Amino acid sequence: MNFFNIIFSFLILSFLITIASSFYIFDDEELKERQITIESLTNIREDFYMVNYKNDYYLEELLKKGGKGILEIYNYFYSKFGNYYDINIKPSQKDFSCSSFNVLNKNDQNLFGRNFDFQHSPSFIVWTQPKNGYKSISFSLGLFLGITNIENIVKDKLLLIPYSPLDGLNEHGLGISVLVAQQKYSNHQTNPTKLNISTTIAMRAVLDHCKTTEEAIQLFDKYNMHDIDISNSTSFHFFITDNNAKSAVIEYVNNEMKVIRNHEFNFSDYVYVTNFYLNKPIGEDNKSGLNRYKILEEKLQNDNLRLDPEEAMDLLKNVSQTTTVWSNVYNTKNLDLLTSYNHSYSSLYKFNVLEPMKYKNMTGID
Numbered sequence: 001m002n003f004f005n006i007i008f009s010f011l012i013l014s015f016l017i018t019i020a021s022s023f024y025i026f027d028d029e030e031l032k033e034r035q036i037t038i039e040s041l042t043n044i045r046e047d048f049y050m051v052n053y054k055n056d057y058y059l060e061e062l063l064k065k066g067g068k069g070i071l072e073i074y075n076y077f078y079s080k081f082g083n084y085y086d087i088n089i090k091p092s093q094k095d096f097s098c099s100s101f102n103v104l105n106k107n108d109q110n111l112f113g114r115n116f117d118f119q120h121s122p123s124f125i126v127w128t129q130p131k132n133g134y135k136s137i138s139f140s141l142g143l144f145l146g147i148t149n150i151e152n153i154v155k156d157k158l159l160l161i162p163y164s165p166l167d168g169l170n171e172h173g174l175g176i177s178v179l180v181a182q183q184k185y186s187n188h189q190t191n192p193t194k195l196n197i198s199t200t201i202a203m204r205a206v207l208d209h210c211k212t213t214e215e216a217i218q219l220f221d222k223y224n225m226h227d228i229d230i231s232n233s234t235s236f237h238f239f240i241t242d243n244n245a246k247s248a249v250i251e252y253v254n255n256e257m258k259v260i261r262n263h264e265f266n267f268s269d270y271v272y273v274t275n276f277y278l279n280k281p282i283g284e285d286n287k288s289g290l291n292r293y294k295i296l297e298e299k300l301q302n303d304n305l306r307l308d309p310e311e312a313m314d315l316l317k318n319v320s321q322t323t324t325v326w327s328n329v330y331n332t333k334n335l336d337l338l339t340s341y342n343h344s345y346s347s348l349y350k351f352n353v354l355e356p357m358k359y360k361n362m363t364g365i366d
Contacts, residue, residue, distance in 0.1 A: 066195030133208030138168030173243030173332035
């Protein structure tokens with residue numbers, strides 16, 4: 001076969017592959033669902049968006065394989081979605097702070113309050129409906145997808161968004177959030193009998209597969225936890241609460257998993273946490289976190305306290321920072337979510353786990 005025949009054959013083969021690929025994309029239900037997910041991106045206000053995630057994000061396979069680092073996890077994404085995602089996470093801000101708590105309302109329903117305090121970037125409220133898991137609503141920050149402003153929102157990156165939850169609630173009323181515990185070192189467990197898992201992957205697994213706080217604790221205990229480092233020297237802890245107002249904080253001290261449940265730390269039905277280890281002397285590593293913790297403690301140490309969602313939001317306002325990106329109050333019973341974005345406490349938004357892409361603009365607190 002001469003050179004020209006080889007070239008001609010190659011061109012014919014390329015043409016046939018292109019035609020076949022085009023037909024496959026048109027006929028493939030999964031690829032259609034991916035496109036529906038990408039096109040669901042909807043602006044709420046400013047740089048606050050909603051996404052209705054329709055396609056498979058392959059969590060089950062990832063949980064069977066394990067994964068601990070950004071490179072390893074994004075290589076997994078590449079193998080599944082076929083795109084190379086240029087994600088360069090370099091926060092310019094160094095001091096991060098968040099707050100979480102639970103409290104009952106006047107109907108004895110459990111409320112889960114959460115401030116996410118971090119470097120501001122476009123933010124996303126995400127609905128997921130996995131075929132082999134529970135429906136949930138969660139919040140993600142664009143920075144962790146390499147999205148730092150409205151102009152560089154690459155829609156294909158939304159395919160990765162289920163793997164970056166920072167707080168959320170599922171259809172069974174199980175809520176979870178992640179907070180900085182210390183900025184001196186990062187947690188990396190090495191039990192040879194356990195698979196590896198990283199911070200937000202564990203949170204996604206909890207939202208998809210756990211109904212109660214105890215189930216979530218058991219799931220965490222199955223894996224070696226690895227912090228996905230922001231600056232290669234940051235550790236995290238997790239606040240978890242459920243529909244029965246059973247709450248806990250999971251943290252890792254000397255790479256050992258520690259669990260603090262209701263009554264085991266603050267002798268209260270309510271649990272609250274900011275940015276220092278609860279398993280160490282209070283406020284040892286973060287005086288700013290201590291100040292916010294004391295505000296929460298003064299309010300929440302009374303088990304007879306009952307707050308409506310607006311009052312819980314007011315408490316979040318009292319412990320908010322200049323870096324507060326969003327404040328959320330989840331109701332674990334009726335699955336409602338009240339949120340303030342970018343300090344908009346006078347104009348709140350109401351969502352529900354079971355009503356994707358629907359929301360109400362509410363009058364907020366002063």
